[in-house]
Amino acid sequence: MKRRITLKINGIEEELYAEPWWTLSRVLRDELNLIGTKEGCAGGHCGACTVLIDGKPVMSCLYLAMKARGKEIMTIEGLKCEGEGLHPLQEAFIEQFAVQCGYCIPGMILTAKALLDENPAPTETEIRAGLNGNICRCTGYVKIVDAIMSAAARTKA
Amino acid sequence: MVKMRELTIVGKSVLRGDAKSKVLGKEEYCADIKVPGMLHAKVLGSPYAHARILSIDVSAAQRVPGVRCVVTEEDAPKKLTGTGVVRDMPLLASGVVRYVGEPVAAVAATTVEAAEEAIDVIRVEYEELPAIFDIEVSAGTNPPVIVHPDFAKYRKSTPPERLCPERPNICTHIKIYKGDVEQGFKESDLIVENRYVAPSIQHSPVEPHAAVVVPEADGGLTLLTGKQGIYRAKEDVAAMFGIAPHKIRVAQKYVGGAFGGKATIYELIPALLALKSGRPVKWVMTREETFVLGGPRQGMVLWIKDGFKNDGTLVARQMEVFVDAGAYGEASPGVTQNCSSVAVCMYRIPHLKWDGYAVYTNTPKRRGMRGYGVNEVTFAIESNMNIAAEKLGMDAVELRRKNLLREGEAMLNGEIVHSNGVVECLDRVCESMKLREKNAPDGPWKKGKGLALGNKYSSPGTHYGARIHVTENDRIVIYHGADAIGQGVNTVMAQIAAEEFGVSMDNVDVVFSDTAITPYFGHGSTSSRTTFNLGNAVRRASDAAKREILERASARLEAPIEILDVRGMEAYVTSHPNLKVKVRDLITPKAGGEIVGTADYKADCVADDPKNGQLDPELARAGKRLMAFYAYAAKAVEVAVNVETGEVKVLRCHGAIDLGKAINPKTCEQQSEGGMAMGIGSALYEETLMQDGRVLNSSFTDYRLPLAPQMPANENMKSIFVESAPHKDGPFGAKGFAEGVVTGMEPAIANAVFDAVGVRIKELPITPEKVLRALHKR
Numbered sequence: 001m002k003r004r005i006t007l008k009i010n011g012i013e014e015e016l017y018a019e020p021w022w023t024l025s026r027v028l029r030d031e032l033n034l035i036g037t038k039e040g041c042a043g044g045h046c047g048a049c050t051v052l053i054d055g056k057p058v059m060s061c062l063y064l065a066m067k068a069r070g071k072e073i074m075t076i077e078g079l080k081c082e083g084e085g086l087h088p089l090q091e092a093f094i095e096q097f098a099v100q101c102g103y104c105i106p107g108m109i110l111t112a113k114a115l116l117d118e119n120p121a122p123t124e125t126e127i128r129a130g131l132n133g134n135i136c137r138c139t140g141y142v143k144i145v146d147a148i149m150s151a152a153a154r155t156k157a
Numbered sequence: 158m159v160k161m162r163e164l165t166i167v168g169k170s171v172l173r174g175d176a177k178s179k180v181l182g183k184e185e186y187c188a189d190i191k192v193p194g195m196l197h198a199k200v201l202g203s204p205y206a207h208a209r210i211l212s213i214d215v216s217a218a219q220r221v222p223g224v225r226c227v228v229t230e231e232d233a234p235k236k237l238t239g240t241g242v243v244r245d246m247p248l249l250a251s252g253v254v255r256y257v258g259e260p261v262a263a264v265a266a267t268t269v270e271a272a273e274e275a276i277d278v279i280r281v282e283y284e285e286l287p288a289i290f291d292i293e294v295s296a297g298t299n300p301p302v303i304v305h306p307d308f309a310k311y312r313k314s315t316p317p318e319r320l321c322p323e324r325p326n327i328c329t330h331i332k333i334y335k336g337d338v339e340q341g342f343k344e345s346d347l348i349v350e351n352r353y354v355a356p357s358i359q360h361s362p363v364e365p366h367a368a369v370v371v372p373e374a375d376g377g378l379t380l381l382t383g384k385q386g387i388y389r390a391k392e393d394v395a396a397m398f399g400i401a402p403h404k405i406r407v408a409q410k411y412v413g414g415a416f417g418g419k420a421t422i423y424e425l426i427p428a429l430l431a432l433k434s435g436r437p438v439k440w441v442m443t444r445e446e447t448f449v450l451g452g453p454r455q456g457m458v459l460w461i462k463d464g465f466k467n468d469g470t471l472v473a474r475q476m477e478v479f480v481d482a483g484a485y486g487e488a489s490p491g492v493t494q495n496c497s498s499v500a501v502c503m504y505r506i507p508h509l510k511w512d513g514y515a516v517y518t519n520t521p522k523r524r525g526m527r528g529y530g531v532n533e534v535t536f537a538i539e540s541n542m543n544i545a546a547e548k549l550g551m552d553a554v555e556l557r558r559k560n561l562l563r564e565g566e567a568m569l570n571g572e573i574v575h576s577n578g579v580v581e582c583l584d585r586v587c588e589s590m591k592l593r594e595k596n597a598p599d600g601p602w603k604k605g606k607g608l609a610l611g612n613k614y615s616s617p618g619t620h621y622g623a624r625i626h627v628t629e630n631d632r633i634v635i636y637h638g639a640d641a642i643g644q645g646v647n648t649v650m651a652q653i654a655a656e657e658f659g660v661s662m663d664n665v666d667v668v669f670s671d672t673a674i675t676p677y678f679g680h681g682s683t684s685s686r687t688t689f690n691l692g693n694a695v696r697r698a699s700d701a702a703k704r705e706i707l708e709r710a711s712a713r714l715e716a717p718i719e720i721l722d723v724r725g726m727e728a729y730v731t732s733h734p735n736l737k738v739k740v741r742d743l744i745t746p747k748a749g750g751e752i753v754g755t756a757d758y759k760a761d762c763v764a765d766d767p768k769n770g771q772l773d774p775e776l777a778r779a780g781k782r783l784m785a786f787y788a789y790a791a792k793a794v795e796v797a798v799n800v801e802t803g804e805v806k807v808l809r810c811h812g813a814i815d816l817g818k819a820i821n822p823k824t825c826e827q828q829s830e831g832g833m834a835m836g837i838g839s840a841l842y843e844e845t846l847m848q849d850g851r852v853l854n855s856s857f858t859d860y861r862l863p864l865a866p867q868m869p870a871n872e873n874m875k876s877i878f879v880e881s882a883p884h885k886d887g888p889f890g891a892k893g894f895a896e897g898v899v900t901g902m903e904p905a906i907a908n909a910v911f912d913a914v915g916v917r918i919k920e921l922p923i924t925p926e927k928v929l930r931a932l933h934k935r
Contacts, residue, residue: 029189030191033191034182035182035185035186035189036181036182036183037182038186038188038189038363038364038413039188040363040364040365040413040444041365041444041856041857042443042444043444043856043857043858045444045856045857045858046363046444046857048363075182076180076181076182077181077182086177086180086181089180090177090180090181093176093180094172094173094176094177094180095172097170097172097173097176097823097824097826097827099173099175099176099179099180100414100643100644100645100827100831101362101363101364101411101412101413101414101415101642101643102175102176102179102180102184102411102413102643103186103362103363103364103413103414104363105179105180105182106180106182109180124870124871125866127865128865128866128868129865129866131864131865131866132864132865132866134865135361135363135857135862135864136363137360137361137362137363137414137416137831137835137862138414138643138827138831139827139830139831139834140830140831140832140833140834140835140863140868140874141834141864141865141868142826142830142834142868142871142874143826143827143830144865145865145871146871
C-alpha cells in the first residue's frame with residue numbers, strides 16, 4: 001500500500017507516494033527521474049548508487065525511502081559549489097581525466113565529497129581506503145585518486 | 158590533398174568532451190531509459206545444467222496482475238542464432254536446456270515485481286540428463302555426454318577443415334602448422350612442457366547489460382541499447398524475426414563499460430516480448446544474471462611444449478589449447494582462432510604446431526573478453542619462457558630478446574612483421590623497473606620482480622564508415638556508428654577531424670551510435686579497432702568534404718583547385734592567403750547547401766588457409782595481412798609475497814605499449830592504467846566459481862574485483878608509450894591498444910612471484926591458498 005511521504009532532496013521538499021519497501025535508489029531513479037544516481041548491482045556492493053544522507057555516503061539501493069524522511073538527501077544533481085558552476089571535485093574529475101565510461105562517477109564523486117568534508121587533506125592511502133566501497137572497472141582508480149587529491153589541494157588553497 | 162603539417166591537436170591531451178555531462182550525472186545510460194507504456198522483462202532460467210523439458214505451464218503466470226505477455230519457445234521463431242560461426246542457439250530453450258540459467262521462458266509486466274512474481278509461478282517439468290563440465294574430458298573422442306547431438310545439422314559458416322566430427326563436443330578446431338615440430342623437438346637440447354589453466358572471469362562493467370525494445374507502427378523495432386556492435390544487433394534481430402533490416406533501428410548513447418561482454422546477443426528476448434505484447438519492453442539484467450547470461454570469459458586449459466637449443470634458440474613449440482565455450486558457440490570459435498595470434502607473431506620459431514579447440518560443456522555460453530583469449534595464451538607462453546630461462550641458466554630478458562621477431566621477418570603464419578615496437582617496450586620497462594635489482598624483504602613480505610611480453614592483434618572484421626557534415630554555422634559534425642564504451646572515441650575522432658580541417662575542438666560535434674543515421678561500423682567497438690578503423694574513415698570523410706569545399710571555392714574564387722587549401726573554415730589560395738572565401742558562404746542553399754563527406758575503411762586483409770592457418774606466401778609478398786595490425790606490449794611488475802599467509806601484493810606496475818601514435822596521451826593513459834588494474838584482478842583475484850555448472854559467486858562480494866586500496870600507489874603505476882614503430886595504414890600511424898595494455902599482466906605477476914619466493918603458479922588466479930600450498934610443497 002503506497003503512502004504519501006516527503007523527502008528533502010537537494011534542498012527541495014519532494015512529495016510522493018511510495019511503497020514501504022521501496023528503496024531510496026528506486027524512488028530517486030524511477031519516481032523522480034534523478035538518474036544521476038546509478039544502479040550497478042542492487043546489492044550494496046558496487047557503490048554506483050551512493051548518495052549523501054545528512055552528509056554521510058549511503059548506498060541508496062539498500063536504504064529504504066521511508067527511512068530517509070526528515071533527512072537531508074544529496075544526489076549528484078544537487079552537488080554545487082558556492083555560486084554557479086561545477087563543484088571542485090567535478091572540475092578535478094574532468095581535468096585529471098578521471099572519467100571513462102562514467103557510470104561509477106556520480107557515486108565516486110559523492111563518496112569523495114563525504115571523505116573531504118571529514119578529512120580535507122587526506123593522504124593517498126586514506127583516499128584509497130575511502131573508495132573501498134566504490135567499484136570502477138575502467139580506470140584502475142589512478143586518475144580518480146589524482147582528482148580527489150587535486151580537489152583537496154584546490155579547496156585548501 | 159595530404160600535406161605534411163605540424164600536428165596541432167592530434168597528439169595533445171585534449172580534455173574529454175563527455176566528462177562534464179558525466180560528472181554532472183546528466184548522461185542517460187541504457188539502464189536509465191524510460192519510455193511511455195514500457196513493460197519490464199524478467200527471464201526464467203533453467204535450474205539444471207542439462208535436462209529435457211517435458212512441459213511448461215504458464216497459465217498461473219498469465220493471471221498475475223500486471224502481466225501483459227509470457228513467452229516460451231512456442232512463441233519464438235523456429236530458428237537458431239549465434240554471433241559466431243555456428244548457429245546453435247535457440248532464442249528460448251527448445252526441448253532441452255544445456256546450462257544452469259539458460260532462458261526457458263520470459264515475462265513482460267507493468268512492474269518489475271509483477272514480472273518476478275509471474276516468473277515464480279511458471280511450472281516447468283524437467284527430466285534431468287547427465288551433464289559435462291570438464292573441458293578436457295568433453296574434448297575427447299568418446300565423451301560421456303554430447304551437448305549438441307544435432308551439431309552436424311546446424312548452419313555453419315566455417316570451413317570443414319575447422320570441424321572435428323570424430324570429437325562430438327568440439328565446436329571448432331583451429332590448426333596452425335609450420336615446419337615439423339617432432340623434428341624440432343629432436344633437434345632441441347631442452348624441452349619445457351607444462352599445463353596452464355586460466356579460469357572463466359567476468360567482464361563486470363558497472364552498468365549491467367540493458368536493452369529497451371520499442372515496437373514500431375510499420376512492424377519494425379527500435380532497440381535502445383547499451384552494447385558493443387549496434388549493427389550486429391540489428392542484423393541478428395532482423396534475421397531472427399524475419400524483419401527487413403531497414404525497419405530495425407538500434408541506437409544508444411554512452412555505454413557504462415563493456416570490455417567485450419556487451420557484444421553478446423541479449424536483445425532477442427525483449428524483442429520477442431515487444432513484438433508479442435505490442436508494448437515497449439525493458440530488460441536490465443540483474444547483477445547475478447550478468448554473471449551467467451552476460452557471457453563470461455571462456456576459461457582455458459593450455460598445454461605448451463617448447464624446444465630450445467642450449468644457447469636459448471627456440472626451435473619448436475607445440476600448443477594444445479582447450480577453450481571452454483560453454484553450451485553455445487557464440488564468440489568461442491573466434492576466440493579459439495584469434496588467441497593463437499600471440500603464438501605466431503612474437504617469437505621466431507622454425508616449427509610450430511598449434512591445435513586450438515572450442516569445446517562445448519554444460520556451462521553458460523561465453524563471450525570474448527578484453528584480450529579475446531590472447532591474455533590466457535600469453536600467460537602460458539610467457540610463464541614457460543621464464544621456466545626455460547631458469548633451466549638454461551639464461552637471463553629471461555636475453556632469452557626473449559634473442560628470439561623476438563623483427564620488422565620485415567615472416568611470422569609463423571607467413572604474415573610479414575610490420576610496426577613492431579616490442580624491443581623498445583622491453584628495454585624501457587626493464588630500465589624503468591630496474592628489473593635486475595632486487596629489493597630487501599619487509600618482514601614476511603618477500604619481494605620479487607617479473608617481466609612478460611605480450612601482443613594483441615586487431616581483427617579486420619568488415620568495414621567501417623564515417624560521414625562528415627560541414628554546416629553553415631561553422632560546425633564540423635562527425636557521424637559514426639562505433640560504440641562509446643568509455644574509451645573516449647568521440648574526443649579522439651573530434652581531434653582527428655579538427656586536425657584535418659585546421660579548426661579548434663570547439664568547432665567539432667559528434668553524432669554517434671544510431672543505425673538510422675550513422676554509417677555502418679562492422680563489428681562494433683571490439684578488437685581494439687575503433688581508433689584505427691574509424692580514425693581512417695574520419696580522415697577520408699574529412700578529405701571528401703574538403704574536396705567538395707575546394708571545388709565550390711574554385712568556382713567562387715575562379716582559381717584552379719590545385720592552388721587552394723582549406724583551414725579554419727576558410728578556403729584560400731595557398732600563395733595568396735588573402736584571396737579567400739568563408740566556408741559558410743559556400744554552403745548557402747544557392748551554393749549547393751550543406752557539404753557532406755562520406756568514407757569507408759577496410760583493412761587490407763585476407764583469410765588464412767584453414768588447413769594450416771598460413772597466409773598464402775604470394776599474398777604476403779603483395780603486402781596482404783591476416784590481421785589489421787598488432788600492438789606489442791611489455792609489462793614489468795614488482796610484487797611482495799607474504800610467506801606466512803601466501804598473500805600477493807603488486808607494489809609496482811610498469812606497462813609499455815607500442816601504440817604507433819598516442820592521439821590523446823591522457824586518454825591512452827586511462828586505457829593503460831585501467832588495463833593493468835584489470836590484469837592485476839585476473840592474475841590475483843578473479844575466477845567464476847562453478848559447481849556442477851552452477852555459478853557460485855555471482856555478486857561483487859563473492860567475486861572479487863580490484864578495489865582502490867589493493868592497487869599500487871599512483872607513483873608506482875607507470876604507462877610507457879612507444880611511438881617508434883608507427884603503422885603504415887594507421888591514422889597518424891596509430892594502432893588500437895586497449896586490449897594489449899592488459900596482455901602480459903598475469904605472467905609478469907606469476908614470474909615476479911617466482912622471483913620473490915621460488916614457487917611457480919600455473920593456474921590462475923594466484924590465490925594465497927595456492928601460494929601457501931606451493932610454499933609448503935617446496
